[in-house]
Amino acid sequence: MWSSRWLFVLAAAGSAVGLGNIWKFPYITGENGGGAFVLIYLICVAFVGIPIMMAEVMIGREGRQSPINTMRALVQQHHRSPAWVLIGWMGVLAGFLILSYYTVIAGWALYYILQMAQGTFDGATGAVAESTFNDFLSDPWRLVFWQTLFMVMTVWIIARGVIKGLESAIRWFMPLLFVLLIVLLGYAVTTDGFQQGWDFMFAFHWEDVSGQTVLVAMGQAFFTLSLGMGAIMAYGAYVPSNASITSTVSIIAILDTLVAVAAGLAIFPIVFANGLEPGQGPGLMFVTIPLAFGQMPLGALFGTLFFLLVSFAAITSAISISEPALAYLVETYNAKRGRVAITLGVISWVLGLGTVFSFNIWADRHVVGDLTFFDFVDYVSQNVMLPLGGMLIALFGAWALPKTVIGSQLGLQEGWVNVVWKVVCGVIAPLGVLVVFVATVIG
Numbered sequence: 001m002w003s004s005r006w007l008f009v010l011a012a013a014g015s016a017v018g019l020g021n022i023w024k025f026p027y028i029t030g031e032n033g034g035g036a037f038v039l040i041y042l043i044c045v046a047f048v049g050i051p052i053m054m055a056e057v058m059i060g061r062e063g064r065q066s067p068i069n070t071m072r073a074l075v076q077q078h079h080r081s082p083a084w085v086l087i088g089w090m091g092v093l094a095g096f097l098i099l100s101y102y103t104v105i106a107g108w109a110l111y112y113i114l115q116m117a118q119g120t121f122d123g124a125t126g127a128v129a130e131s132t133f134n135d136f137l138s139d140p141w142r143l144v145f146w147q148t149l150f151m152v153m154t155v156w157i158i159a160r161g162v163i164k165g166l167e168s169a170i171r172w173f174m175p176l177l178f179v180l181l182i183v184l185l186g187y188a189v190t191t192d193g194f195q196q197g198w199d200f201m202f203a204f205h206w207e208d209v210s211g212q213t214v215l216v217a218m219g220q221a222f223f224t225l226s227l228g229m230g231a232i233m234a235y236g237a238y239v240p241s242n243a244s245i246t247s248t249v250s251i252i253a254i255l256d257t258l259v260a261v262a263a264g265l266a267i268f269p270i271v272f273a274n275g276l277e278p279g280q281g282p283g284l285m286f287v288t289i290p291l292a293f294g295q296m297p298l299g300a301l302f303g304t305l306f307f308l309l310v311s312f313a314a315i316t317s318a319i320s321i322s323e324p325a326l327a328y329l330v331e332t333y334n335a336k337r338g339r340v341a342i343t344l345g346v347i348s349w350v351l352g353l354g355t356v357f358s359f360n361i362w363a364d365r366h367v368v369g370d371l372t373f374f375d376f377v378d379y380v381s382q383n384v385m386l387p388l389g390g391m392l393i394a395l396f397g398a399w400a401l402p403k404t405v406i407g408s409q410l411g412l413q414e415g416w417v418n419v420v421w422k423v424v425c426g427v428i429a430p431l432g433v434l435v436v437f438v439a440t441v442i443g
């Protein structure tokens, strides 16, 4: 059990805030044209993300086991179809896929700690920052080295048990990360790209909206809030019974959104001030941020600290991605946490090699259409599996659990369960996901 509601907030925020906010959100905003994407993303967080996060915490706290076993126990207890347990299994699979590439990108952040500390970017131009990054990507062995290092660190932490070490660390690192983002933001305001960066993020143009934009925005809402695969459900199992789910979840979602928007506002002005390309893809953060620090006094110091904090944010997320599978194996087979952690790590590491090679020796190999291995794994997990899992979780949380259970979990009177919860979580959220899927298929 978390020692208080605040520790759950910290742990869940630690899971939510990660590469998704600082690396992914800016780069897919860039690829999808800016303002329209941001607005749709915010709508998805509010109307789909928050209700589904509440459902995950509620189901986890009701079952108090790993997601697979929680679903098993709840379908038995309430005489529902065992098919619901598939939610748990799909989550475990999605977790492997996500962890496999998450560790690769987090490895880049580790490498950049070193680069910043060595002063590689002091006074660098946009061209230098770009070529430093491209050289790094073209070398599979260097990428594998940093991927491996990050995976070993993750496995080591999850093997020792999550709570003790992390609680105290998250308490310090999260606020510090926020402060550094504000420093970067302060710098971005002084560049002459600020107005353009601001407009890029907040000016809404209808012509930029397609089914695809909406699907990617929704996938990002799931990814950034850690939803759809049982990670928050697994954490929810340790939440004290008297904590309010509504307010706790709102705090987590607001924090997470603030970090993403701050990262975007810090990055895009630098893109425009240096004549860089907003839609350049996964390298965006690794080019713009070093560039900004390279131009600031004490930049090497702040830059080192920044990538250290990003790596830390990534670790607190990576451990939550593996928690559903880990908890399931430990609980069901009474296996040793350490052994399970190593096994999971090895499997994800091997899968991750596909992502490493997607940036160099397999760059021209396309798995489907023009998607590389990385693009494909990323697309299927984020844009298909997480929304699908989230939709099922919402339906289960609204319709399969008895009113009395929902009422006592959410502190709602039974009459209100029908009016509020079944409408928001049982209809609006799953319908939103469905409409986006259908709209994308129709194009």
Ligand code: TRP
Pocket: 015, 016, 017, 018, 019, 020, 021, 098, 222, 223, 224, 225, 226, 227, 228, 229, 231, 317, 318, 320, 321, 386
């Ligand atoms: N939310 C994290 C981020 O933004 C990533 C993450 C952690 C995640 N746990 C998850 C994504 C579970 C999907 C599902 O970086």
